[in-house]
Amino acid sequence: MGEVAATVEPLAAVKSKSLRSRKRRQRRRRQIAYLAICGLSVAIFGFALATLIRPTTAQDNDAPGSWRKGYVGHGTTHEQLGQPHWPPVEYTAYRPTTNYSKAPPPPTSAMNPIFNFTHFLYDKILYREEPIPEGYIVVKNSDTLSLGPKVEENDWRDLLAHYWLALIWVFILVLLIIIIPFIAVCYCCFCCCRRCRQGCPPCTSKQDAQRRFCCGICLLILIIGLIFGIIIAFVTNKMIDSGFAETSETMKRGSEDTCTYLKDVSDHVYHLMMNNYEEMETHVLDQLTHAHRHIFLDLSDTSESNSLAEMERVLENMPEALELMRQVEKMEKDLRFYGSQLRDGVRGIKRDVNFAVANLCQLQMCQKFLISSNIEHIDSSQCLHFDNLPNTKEFVEGMETIVANKYYAIPQRGLERLKKVSDKVKTQLSFVVPPMMRDLTKGRTIFREQATNVRNIVEGVLSDIHIKTLHSTKSFEDVYDRYGHDRNVVSLIVCLLILLVLFILIFALLCGCFGRRRTGYGDECCSKSTGATCLLLAILLIFCVFSIIALVGLFYFMLGMVTYQGACAPLRDQENNTIFRQLDASIDLNHFLPASESTKEMMQPLKMSSAIKACRANQTIFDMMRQHKIYDINDLTRIKVMTHAQENTDSIKVFDEDLSTVVLLTQEERDELNAARDSKLAKYHSSLYLPSLCTQFTPMNLNALSEQLYKLSNDLEYPAYGWAKVSFWNEGLNTKAFYRNFVPKLTSLVEKMKANLKKIDELISYENNDFTNTIKILTATAINSEQFIQKRGKDYINTLGSNLTQSIDQMIDDYIDMIIKEANESVGHCAPLSYIYYRGVDLICHRIVDPINGFWVGILLCALLFLPILFVAHRLMCLYKKIYPYLATVGAAGVVEGGSDYLYDAYSERDREHVPLANVPKKRRKAYERRREQQDYFEDASPSVSRGNRSGGDRGGGGGDGAPGSSSMRYNDMAPTHWDHEPPRYHNPPAAPPSSEYERPPPYYYPGASEQD
Template identity: 60%
Template sequence: MSQANEPEPPATAKPKAPRCRKRRQRRKRQIAYLAICSLSVAVFGLALATLIRPAAAADADAELDADASNERTEKKGDDNNPQVEWRAGYAGHGTTHEQMGELHWAPVDYTPYKPTVNYTRPPTAPTTAMNPIFNFTHKLYDSIISDEPALPPGYIVMQGDSLALGPKFHNADFRDLIARYWLVLLFILFLCVIIVVMPFVAVCYCCLCCCRRCRQGCPPCTSKQDAQRRLWCGVCLLILIVGLIFGIVIAFVTNRLLDRGFDQATVTMKRGSDDICLFLKDVADHVHHLMVYNYEEMQTHISDELSSAHKHIFLDLADTSESTSLGELERILHNMPEARQLMEQVAKMETDLRFYGAQLRDGLRGMKRDINFAVANLCTTQECQTFLSSSSIELIDTSKCLHFDTIPNATLYLEGLNIVVKENYIKIPTDGLTRMENVSLKVKEQLNSVTPSMIRDLNGGRDTFRSHARRIRNQVDAVLSQIHLKTSRSSRSFDDVYDKFGNNRSVISVIVCLLMIMILGILIVSLLCGCFGRRKTGYRDDCCSKATAANCLFLAILLIFCMISFITLMGLVYFMIGLVTYQGACAPLRDVDKNGLFRQLDSMVDLNRYLPRADDAEPLKAAPPLRMSNALKMCEANQSVFDMLRANRLYDINELKRIKVMSSEEDSDSTKIFDEDMSKTELLTKEEFGKLEAMRQGGAANYHSELFKDLCSEFTPVNLNALGEKMYALSNSLESPTFGWARVSFWNEGLNAKSYYQNFIPKLTTIVEKMKSNMKRIDELILYENRDFNNSIRLLLKAVRESQNFIQTKGTRYINELGKNLTSTISNMIDEYISMVIDESNENVGRCEPLAYIYHQGVDLVCRSMVDPINGYWVGVLLCALLFLPILYVSHRLMCLYKKVYPYMASVASHVDVVYEGGCPVCTGLPYVQQTCAGGQQAYCACPGKEQGRPSGGAGPADEDPVFDGQVSLLEMNKHKQD
């Protein structure tokens, strides 16, 4: 029953086992076959490498011979092609510094000129307020004086180098001048009429009683009209007073400016003299700095380059030919003793590393065995099983840092380095460098035959530029000194004006100003009294009434009549002096091209006569005369002194380009600096090459620190200290009676873990770090481009062979190319120096701004300090003189208005009213009837009581009659006021 219920196995289950067995056997045979094939290939490769290595040196020699033949072929091609690629992939001469953008020869670093000149500054001009007046006089003279020449002969003459008033001016002979200009004639005639006629008008005004004859009219009837007349006349007088104030201010200020101009002329010219001296010194220092000091800097720089040229050429040759590889080889072999010492330390540390590592590894394996036994037999709890699976005890001895099978044996490298040091291979590259140094000595010997001539040419150029600097300084000194001399003398023009008038001029001018101020004060007082004082009543008039105003106006009229001719005469005199001196001092300096008088005077001054002639200077052909006008015009544009000298054909700074400093420039292309035969020059002999080839294949051939890359300090996958603490905790967690042996075992293994950590881990870590540090230092000492020792020496030997081949085939030509580059560089330095001197001279040397300042403060001083104040003075004086004419009329009219008496103002105290029948007898011409009161009393007497006044000659009521003061009769008051 039970057998029937059991399931039957599938039909395919029986033949499955034989097929799987056969498949496994077939796979095993395939694996064995592949292993045998791999082993055969490895053995064959090892044998082939052993056979190829001895032939490597022969192949290198064959490669060198092939390279030499190729170089010879290139040399033949180089002779036909001037564009030679000295070094593959490098432009120019194939040097490294050229690829970095640097030049073969350093440029000259010139010291810039720093001026230390502090020019004096003039005080602030106080004539700003008077400039409109001065400009008015300039425009006036320019508009009325238009002929050429502006002044007839005899009015302005030359005395030495300055202008002076001529004999016609001293003799007051202005006929020629007046005859030429009708407007001037009319103006002078008008002033003369005023001067002559006004005294007669004054006599008539005073003698014929015009001054006291004023129409009185009827003040009570014309009071309104009189008030309007007083208003308009007062306004007119106020306007005239304002104009009079303006004229007096102009006259007073210009008179002070004229006095100050004479006083400051000497100070201004002394300041100009100091500035011109500073300017000349600055120009001389700047020229000396450019042509002497900067040239000496260039000469010193070129001399230094020539003295070290052989070193420079040698270094460039070594760089381009890659002879520096010989130096690298010498460095490596020189460092061999130090590298050997470091390798000895590495070998000893390697032995210690392997010894201590084996002890630690064995200890860890024993600890792992004991822990596994304790977990399997002494502690069967889940806690122990979990500890075993989670603490990585099974992998504790499998760290790659604890297995040193892949680390090479440093003793082999030490033996190789010992052989290098023992055989004294350092002598080979040292001898090669000595042979290379012989090339430098040959270059130096060849350059010593060329350098003296270059130094001699540079010394001759220094003398040439020094002579040019001296010549330029003398010419500039002469030109500017004469310009300043002419300017200072011209600034003393018209000194005879001051000598002629002297102190009397100033006294008279001040008197005129004081007289005008006195008249002005009287007019102002009269106007104030007339505006704010009471009207004249004829009874108890105040001191500031209109009567006082009338008296002040009368006094002003008398003073004007007395002084107008004298004031006008002073203005006329100043007008004539200003006219003549303006045309002689101001106009020529403002318009030198169009002014005929200045052209006439300028033609008398040729500064070429004062210039020194150098002995070696070429004679100037058809040199135009150097006029002051040209010099001043150039300085006005703030050009350079050299522009002025070139424009006047005195000296052209651009001629420096024709100077040839180096006499050997013409045949520099055909001259060879180096002509030694270097085809037999050897850096290393064949025997030395063979020794070095054998050295690189010695015991240290494969050395590189990368071979020790498996050196590490992570010796266990877990921290042994932490593992010991875990085992302590596990031991303490187990029950004492049941798992007593397990507790003891785990506690002991925790002690072992901590002991292994304290005794082995720090020591092994220190050994590993020290080995890494030593091998890194060994790499720096004996490796090249971070290659192993074998490849480093191989590349350096290849570079030495190529360098030797370059020197033998192209060395002579390359040195000559560098020599030509040296001569061309020196020529370019000299050309750049000359261009720098020319540009600096044309742009920055001797800017004429100080000369323009001296011109404005010197020559223009005459116009600003004397002529302009003279013209301003006559403008102010004649303005006042012309304003006196309307002031006379307005003052007379206003005086008459102020003299009118208004008698009805006196009847205020009487309280009596009187009315005339038929109107005012003064206005209508009716007969006057004296009115009386009732009882026979006068009308102007107060009647007692309230009696009705009885008119004796009129019919009007008494209360409408005008009331008068009883003390003054109306007829008596008006008897002198009738027309």
């Protein structure tokens, strides 16, 4: 068993290994298959990419960028600067000169809440989906509204039945109009105006004051409402008159503005289709006329044959450069001469200063000066050493040789040969340009016809819209014809009646508030009694005029409702309103278009509602015409101005001459240029002179050095260092003299030489190279240009010619796109047309109908306010009629002489203030006491006692309590036994002299009025 087990184990191991190897092989096969699929995909992608890239590569080989190394496009310099190869057209913008008439100031905005209230009333409360019943508004000539026969007959039954809420309102007003006169008769017949309960005024004075205050406030509020109503009535009445009066003026302004708008649209269209086309035509013709020159210059630029022109410039400038070089040669000699003298002079100064320091002045200051002044290097400046200057004479000889050999003729002959290429280009283009010019001329005629067509259509559309608008502004003219003459008089009378009532109420309220209370005896003018009389007058006047005012307001209410539903409501619901559908006149455009049967068959009439919607959206006139298929400005894209555009432009060959024989420089001329390049002028460049041409001839300033020498000489003591002192002083003089004599001359020579050398570089150098490299570069460039013209010149010229035709086509397309964009965005905005239309609507609705509705609001508001005013005025009149005679306030415990009780002061009522007698000012109290001492004061005020009895009775008696002169008599009750409803009469005592002045009465008790009055 052990052997069997041992045999089975190796078999299992072998089997597992074979299984793993099989899985490994399967995995490897899957990997190989995956890699094969990936490789095949890459191969297919590479093949497709190569297929796509191959044409692109071919195009790149022929691309304009390959015309010149390092340049894109056609290889021209101006393209590298960002300038287009063929410059685009610059169009002048249209500048409108329209000046629309200024609209009159809008109606006062203070009435807008009233108008909005009437709109809310008609649109929300009295709104009905069905139109106004027939017979109230009629349409004349399909575009004008007028009042119908039922309005003339005052037949309002159908209208009130249609608007049942209005029926309720009218019923209430009619009921009030009928009832108020009967109430007025009852009020007057039963003497209600005089039946006012008096009560006990002293007892109810506080309550009466409160009632007067409350009723006065209520009347004031009602008066304010009345003022508000009368203001509304006056303003809206004025607006109605202005609305009727401005009809003709508004129509005139509308006509003028429409003509202005038409002229602006026509001028704008003419500017786009004629003026801008002429600008484009002029630009294109100029390019075609000078196309040969443009192509030749681009050929010269790309082939770099401009090097011949540069070479000509260099060689032709040689005589001028020769003169400058001769001046440089002379200045060089002077520079060397003066420079050597200055160099020798400063060397002598250095030698003498060193000798003086070494032998004559051995002080530390002298040694320090020698070190600090840097005088040891005074002659070491490079500007004083001219050994490195080039030999100018050789340059002069080289220039003379070039001028003598007339090398400037070599590039001139090359340019003449190049000009022959230009002549060939001009000859070939002369066969291509004239047809293009003819096409442009024909295009002008095409666009002129388009401009005329568009102007006729626009003028027809706008003229019809304006005519319909003007007719609609004549709506409701019969309102003015029927009511205009008498309406103003009636309205003015009603307003004046309300104003009269208002003034009477205001005057009555002022008298009641600020006038004296009624005393029943001697009442003044503006007292409360006057206020009561005015209130009675106002009540009677209100009873008289209420029915008239309410009737006028009711008439305006009915008229305003009819006109609003006829004029303003259709604008609110245009599509569903029967009246507006009747007014939605059609505009026949066929008679404005050219005679074309096909066009007439396709043309549909334009509805006024469509024009209004377009104007609301502020579209342009071209948008509106395109939406209604009247005229589509986008059809201009179908116009083909250039006939060659219909052909294959690639097959057009502008140039077909052989340029392989063109020679710019012959071999002999090349040899001559090489000889000129290797002449004595070969190494010339201004940089050879510049290192030695500087102005710092000494390390230090010689003037400053001379001052230092003077200072050193002055610092030395005379006897001991006299020779050194003199030596330093002399060297200072020499230093200043050398500076003055040589430095300015040398500086001037250096500056002049620099200027001449710079000018010479500009004359005979190319790209700041020396003369050898200049001639070498220009010669090599000319040879390369010759090879370019021979090999690729023909293809390049044809490419530019094809680009010219494409550019012209693109300019024309851009012009048409510009017209379309400008027409769709800027030409003929409907805002002025909408303004003209809505100004006509404003004349009808906002300036006539709204004021009519505002007028009845003001009139009926005043009429309804009269009702509470009647009640409040009657209550206030009774309060003002109460009589308040003189009173005496009696204390609870009686009055003690000399006490401080408050007594009623009769003068206090006159002076409108209550001042206790005990608290009067001191001066008044003393005067009162003196007057009491001088005369007797009798207090018996009974009407049964005569003056004789009062003056003679008990005069001989003593001074008892009952005596007239006793002090206890003034405390007796002086009230009469009966009262005759009159104030007590007071008389002076017999001893007192007669006086007309009203004397101060004694205190008394007044029982008040009875209930009989």
